[in-house]
Amino acid sequence: MELLFILDPLDSLKIYKDSSYAMMREAAARGHRLWAMEQGDLAWRHGRVVGFARPLTLTGGLPDWYRAGDVAEMPLERFDAVLMRKDPPFDMEYVYSTYLLELAEAAGAWVINRPQALRDFNEKMATARFSRFIPPTLVTRRGDLIRAFLKEHQDIILKPLDGMGGAEVFRVRQNDPNLNVIVETLTRHGARSVMAQRYLPDIVKGDKRVLVIDGEPVPYCLARIPQPGETRGNLAAGGRGVAQPLSPRDREIAESVGPTLKAHGLLLVGLDVIGDYLTEVNVTSPTCMVEITQQTGFNVAGMMVDALERGAAQKAASRERGEKK
Known part of the structure; x- marks a missing residue:
């Protein structure tokens, strides 16, 4: 197989724990050929989606754990699989990338994970699709609803819908003197939706x-x-x-x-x-x-x-x- 990985800069990967590297190493060990590029290397031109990618050889050592060949402009459907492994934030540039990847998919590329699903499955909101498995949950930007939810459950977790790695996650209990400032900060005074969940001991x-x-x-x-x-x-x-x-x-x-x-x-x-x-x-x-x-x-x-x-x-x-x- 010819596998294209869309990644953060290669030199930023912590290969001792990186899942993308683990996949690349396993694929290379089986004789599959690796290519790598960054999100900014995606483009639509001459009526097709292309990537400015480099062939990748894993050396197995540190600090120079890879050798990269010359950049080549390649249509994405040329690869057996395209793995979108760019870390969040899930910002508008990420959304634009999913638009490009969706066009590539229409031309025959196999994109993992599917571009539409990357947009549709917000990592917090997607739990609502499986509501029988989730704790009591509220999504809102309204402070009064958050306060009512806290009054009902006494001990809750508040977090933004676009966070990662535990950023901006707050545990709030009834009578917390910082409640108002936490709600104002997380919702940006009612301009941003957040998720509240009952605290799980x-x-x-x-x-x-x-x-x-x-x-x-x-x-x-x-x-x-x-x-x-x-x-x-x-x-x-x-x-x-x-x-x-x-x-x-x-x-x-x-x-x-x-x-x-x-x-x-x-x-x-x-x-x-x-x-x-x-x-x-x-x-x-x-x-x-x-x-x-x-x-x-x-x-x-x-x-x-x-x-x-x-x-x-x-x-x-x-x-x-x-x-x-």
């Missing part, structure tokens, strides 16, 4: 990242356990990652939502589960492959490349059938 056991690949759950999750006195388990916020087998409830959630995710073209998704509740559906650049593999021996990147190989073979067979008609 099981966060002390970890915010579990459950990976779903091609509709099927990885059998282990990574419980990201907060530091003492902290309410956020995100690794970026200092959480400690502990791999563990999926609980029956984890598996129930993942197997229930998996077919919907697959049907929307979401090949790789990271579900966040606290206790028995689904709290987020991460679709842009899910991580934690490396930590799970290191601690359990289960080859998560291998499961992902298996899915890529199956999908590419199916698409090739479909094209061949179409050409014979």
